[in-house]
Amino acid sequence: MPKLLEKIDSPADLKKLPPAALEELAAELRQEIIKTVTVTGGHLASNLGVVELTIALHRVFDSPRDKIIWDVGHQSYVHKLLTGRKDRFDTLRQYGGISGYTCRDESEHDPFGAGHAATSISAAMGMVVARELAGDDYDVVAVIGDGAITAGMSFEALNQAGHLGSRLIVVLNDNGMSISPSVGALAKLLSRARLNRPIRRVEKSSKKILAAFSWGRKLAEFGEFLVGRFKGLVIPTPLWEALGFTYIGPIDGHSIRDMEHFLTQVKNTRNKPTLVHVVTTKGKGHMPAEEDAVYFHGVTAKGRGSNGVPTYSEVFAQTTLQLAREEPKLVVITPAMPEGNCLNIVEAEFPNRVFDVGICEQHAVTFAAGLATQGYIPVVAIYSTFLQRAFDQIIHDVCLQELPVVFAIDRGGIVGDDGKTHQGTFDISYLTLIPNMVVAAPKDENELQHLLYTAVKSGKPMAVRYPRSPGLGVPLDSNLHEIPLGKGEVVRQGSDVAIIALGAMVSPSLEAAQQLARKGIEAVVVNARFAKPLDKALILDLASRVKNIVTVEENVMNGGFGEGVDKVLGDSGLCDIKVKNIGIPDEFVEHGTQSILRAKYGLDADGIVRQVMELLSANKGEFLLKNNQKARTMQQGRGMPTA
Numbered sequence: 001m002p003k004l005l006e007k008i009d010s011p012a013d014l015k016k017l018p019p020a021a022l023e024e025l026a027a028e029l030r031q032e033i034i035k036t037v038t039v040t041g042g043h044l045a046s047n048l049g050v051v052e053l054t055i056a057l058h059r060v061f062d063s064p065r066d067k068i069i070w071d072v073g074h075q076s077y078v079h080k081l082l083t084g085r086k087d088r089f090d091t092l093r094q095y096g097g098i099s100g101y102t103c104r105d106e107s108e109h110d111p112f113g114a115g116h117a118a119t120s121i122s123a124a125m126g127m128v129v130a131r132e133l134a135g136d137d138y139d140v141v142a143v144i145g146d147g148a149i150t151a152g153m154s155f156e157a158l159n160q161a162g163h164l165g166s167r168l169i170v171v172l173n174d175n176g177m178s179i180s181p182s183v184g185a186l187a188k189l190l191s192r193a194r195l196n197r198p199i200r201r202v203e204k205s206s207k208k209i210l211a212a213f214s215w216g217r218k219l220a221e222f223g224e225f226l227v228g229r230f231k232g233l234v235i236p237t238p239l240w241e242a243l244g245f246t247y248i249g250p251i252d253g254h255s256i257r258d259m260e261h262f263l264t265q266v267k268n269t270r271n272k273p274t275l276v277h278v279v280t281t282k283g284k285g286h287m288p289a290e291e292d293a294v295y296f297h298g299v300t301a302k303g304r305g306s307n308g309v310p311t312y313s314e315v316f317a318q319t320t321l322q323l324a325r326e327e328p329k330l331v332v333i334t335p336a337m338p339e340g341n342c343l344n345i346v347e348a349e350f351p352n353r354v355f356d357v358g359i360c361e362q363h364a365v366t367f368a369a370g371l372a373t374q375g376y377i378p379v380v381a382i383y384s385t386f387l388q389r390a391f392d393q394i395i396h397d398v399c400l401q402e403l404p405v406v407f408a409i410d411r412g413g414i415v416g417d418d419g420k421t422h423q424g425t426f427d428i429s430y431l432t433l434i435p436n437m438v439v440a441a442p443k444d445e446n447e448l449q450h451l452l453y454t455a456v457k458s459g460k461p462m463a464v465r466y467p468r469s470p471g472l473g474v475p476l477d478s479n480l481h482e483i484p485l486g487k488g489e490v491v492r493q494g495s496d497v498a499i500i501a502l503g504a505m506v507s508p509s510l511e512a513a514q515q516l517a518r519k520g521i522e523a524v525v526v527n528a529r530f531a532k533p534l535d536k537a538l539i540l541d542l543a544s545r546v547k548n549i550v551t552v553e554e555n556v557m558n559g560g561f562g563e564g565v566d567k568v569l570g571d572s573g574l575c576d577i578k579v580k581n582i583g584i585p586d587e588f589v590e591h592g593t594q595s596i597l598r599a600k601y602g603l604d605a606d607g608i609v610r611q612v613m614e615l616l617s618a619n620k621g622e623f624l625l626k627n628n629q630k631a632r633t634m635q636q637g638r639g640m641p642t643a
Helices: 011-015 019-040 051-060 077-082 086-091 120-134 152-164 185-194 197-210 216-234 237-242 256-267 287-291 312-326 344-349 361-373 384-399 427-432 445-458 503-518 536-545 561-572 594-600 605-618 620-637
Strands: 067-071 140-145 169-174 246-252 274-279 330-334 354-356 377-383 406-410 438-440 462-465 489-492 497-501 523-527 530-532 548-556 578-584
Touching (some): 051 140, 067 120, 077 086, 120 140, 120 152, 312 406, 312 445, 361 377, 384 406, 384 427, 427 530, 438 445, 497 503, 497 536, 497 605
Parallel strands (some): 169 274, 377 406, 497 548
16 A cells, blocks of 8 residues: 555545645555556546545545535545545455445445436535535535536536525536547537636736736736636636636646645635636546546456457447448437447448437437437437436337337446446336337347347337347348347247246356256247337247246346236236246346356356246146156157156
8 A cells, every 4th residue: 555545544634644745645546546447447547537636625625524526426536545445445346345436335425426427516406405404514515527517417406506506616627528528519618718727827927927016906907807808708607607606717637736725715605606617637647548538438357358259339339330321311329428339430431420419318319309200210329327317208209209219228237347326227127118119139249230220120219228248259140131029039949947038148048048958957948039019929829838937137127028028928817827037136236247246136047047946846746747747758759668
């Protein structure tokens, strides 16, 4: 453990350090983050960019009494190191270890947990109002990035803050990036402000010179008037002032002294909301991350890789490019995830048909709906966890009007180390309940191609969800074809038990069937393909032949695929069928590797085998009788005597 960091167990210890030691501490913090994140995986560039900012915040404010809220929360590693979690920092994002985001259960210094962008100012306003209702006097600081502040929710909160006029501090951490470079009109305004730092230096120097002359004060006042007018053209000060905020900045986010000075001033300002504009460099202090902040935004844990097999995200992008070449009215929309969705290759060839709308999921969906009304085929490329934020728009703006919007849902199912804020375990449940929506999941990367082609040709609202992982390494067809909506397929024959699996769960189900065969149990395995509409004919045909049915999905069981199969069986009046649903129970899934978490929930081959055996054990007498009859038949066929 670096020597200065070793002495810090709380922000109170940080305040004891002399200013001269802070640069050394900043270097130690960067060293600790790089050392850990390159092993555990996590968000590297964003945390390196806020080292000095975090030090200054904790020296000026008194956490946990004062509330510091990080937005999104993935840049809180320095905050964790300074608030008593340094001894567990090597467990970052590991199963049973500390979260990669802020987490209320983890520390009293995390007043609000966050894994989705643009929540900090709303949460801060709740705490501000709670403070005033209770007659208390603590400070509330929302630290938000220039990407997150473009989201509609941020402006809703800013609007209320300005209306109430209560004491709130918003620190705008401006590095020109979210995961990708920030987009939109506000991003352009902030870019102009970042270029304004030379003006501040000239301003400070001129004041010192004029102070030496008797007539300097009046000239300085006139100069301030002119500079103010000029700055209004360069800096978006009027925007913040129109919202009721006092604007301070831009400030060098890597000067601890400057930030302590201005933050102290703001802390002592008691009468209105204040926005402190801090300019930082993402990846600061680690040259590879500074030069490529997009690549180093998220670092993969050591030892993990795809072994040359393309990921589902890459296959999605390659297929979308092929479809865009064939269909001139196909357009792609992403809410600040062009790199995560691998859309660079599509944007390179069709720059006018790929739209990054920023961290604005609701707008992305309704924007797509508007395009669909005019005959275009919009593909909304989005992570499962973020699509939740546009639930009303999916219902009201897309499905109610039955508009042909394709939802390419990346990171469906267990995503792993990002933890409970990012697991994609709800999409099947929240999408299948919506009228007019088709919901599909491919068994492998080749089927993903065909389902995307089907979605584009369907003329319906359709979602295709796929996992965060490399594919299975199957060959990819060059010619794409439509798959009939709502039609599954039998991928393995059997007679003792039927395993009906959806999407990524088909592969472990096939592996489980092989293990069961070695135990003398023959399982039929079905690739359901569709969670809605379900292949009722196939399900009922299975039920007429096999009385033990297991469903497998990487989604919560409440309202999920398995419950849909149960309803088909129940509505048919088949009461003698024994059914077991395998999926995520009624809980949030913590962080950990995908393999650990799938094993925990019985979603790997061993877990499926275990639960099939439990089902058969519950029907032991019936199963043994059937197997004895099967054995006698086999013996007779071989000409052997039977008992």
